[in-house]
Amino acid sequence: MDFSEMNHQGEIRDSLDRILVEHCVPENLKNFDAAFKHDAELMSFLASQGYLGLGIHEKYGGSGENLYDLGILFEKLGFHAAPLSLIGCLAEVAQTIQKFSEHESHQALIASILKGDIHTSAILEPLNQDPENPLTRAEIAGDKLTITGTKYLSELASISKSLLVSANSDEGVLLVLVDKEHANVSELTTTANTPAFKVDFDGVSIDRSAIIHAQGRGLEALKYLLQTSMVMRSYLALGITEKMTALIAAYTSEREQFGRVIGSFQAVSHRAADCFIDLECLRLVSQQAAINLNTNHDCENDALVAKIWAGNACHRISYSAQHLHGGMGVDKDYVLWRYCLLAKECELINGSASQNIDRLGLNITANQ
Template structure:
């Protein structure tokens, strides 16, 4: 099986690299140290058709993965997952009728106007929401909390999930009447908490038919992990390149430290980790594009992604010595992002636990 990039993928990647050069310089990134969201970059990506094909109004998930990898490599302050993967592709897969108006608004205003709120406190399984919905005459009364919702404070609408006696539902609702609290996180990514206690939603806001909710949420989780692994692949490659350059130039005892056996072995392990992540990402991507059942492969990829990010960032900082934490040098940005993506959407331990249960039950 040939996993090499096609000429079209190479062209997309080269175009993205050229574009992101203007949005990833050290002086430019400093402007977002306290709030890691770049609306100008989002607007440019929409203008050039990387998020939505403006001729067909379709989202190409393979392009989104390439974009995510290049965003990880450049450490640009933007994550397309909530807008494109969680909302737009899910609306495309569901029974929702107003996607064309959503895309028209996005292409016109070029803002992060739509996001998702699917994560919950102490619940790593987004396909099993704890937020409940009590049936009323004209809709549902919700109870529960969502956390780590990206750009919720500036979104006009949010996609939420909840569980009822009839199963799992997803609803696309206005944000103007919701209780939203911005969270101060170490990575300075604009995450928010959403309190849904007492919120009443209409049946018209529900985007899925009965029995369809679990399927949609499983697809959302699979795409999240694929995007997360793509971001990680870019970050790991950049940390590997920074480490290779530094250990080749830094001298001790009149020789580059990269020539020391212990250093070269540690750097070699970083390369092996990058190849491990790359292989498993390609396998899971192929299964996703083929429409195969890939629950266990996604859990395995989540487990590997978290571990590779942890080991690579730790080794990179170790081999850089004091420079590894110096803010005059770019490595600290990648290590901070690596820690975020190591634990968000569930950590490696939670993925391994879920995978082991599936294997034990022959699923």
């Protein structure tokens, strides 16, 4: 049993804090509130400093395969409300290719990501509750695949060079790399203004070599992709809820009513304490899931537990924070509102708490 972070992990945490606190000042964040929310300058700075290689094997120029390290990046991006949506690119695409691809051409894409290029995923489908079973089809004919279907909530698809797409075929589930130019990309406007896109594939014909995994391993690769995504989104949620809890503590320690700071009212401090408890639970289940996923590529129950806590903590802490801040919580000149909107996205993407409880319930009650 050892809950301590390694030295390098503490250093990553501290240096990311230094970079992001300077970069994600309100004046800068405001620039992205209504515009395309992707801070290209920050992205290239993180690339130049090697942060995009967290969790990536040294042979690709990364800092070593470890999802815990990558988790720190997402936690910090969440904590500072950074205008970067990188779960598709860094967690889903880079990690899945690293674990499952045997082609040099696909592996080259990891190097491209480390340089700061975007390669994203197109996995989720409207009204498909089971992402392991895509509605998108890949018809196989000889060496060619023809892809037809609609994906959505694909992050940064408009500036992405390629898209990692999940599709069903006669050979089962496939993960396929498709050049962005072959897809029809249209922008969606989401609650937190995340750069999310709808992606249509209208009979796109590509080479069979676009399949990133060995034959018959598609479902395994997709499950890994989804679990990694769930766990990294839990880390993002951790950063968001950490910040909201810190804002609660700071604000209620200063705001005075009835001649005393409101944080000295037990009703207020106890609601804050409940946020702290949720936060601690979320931190621990996220850490457990990341560590287990490092050594075992199928830890669905751990990932589900992390995402269930993420959904619940995002919801509860967000509304506690808004309530305890009074009008300040919804004032767009204060910082809290951005976190509340981000929290709602984190809560619902990769399965809501209720949806994941359903899945977890099926898993743990299956008669062996």
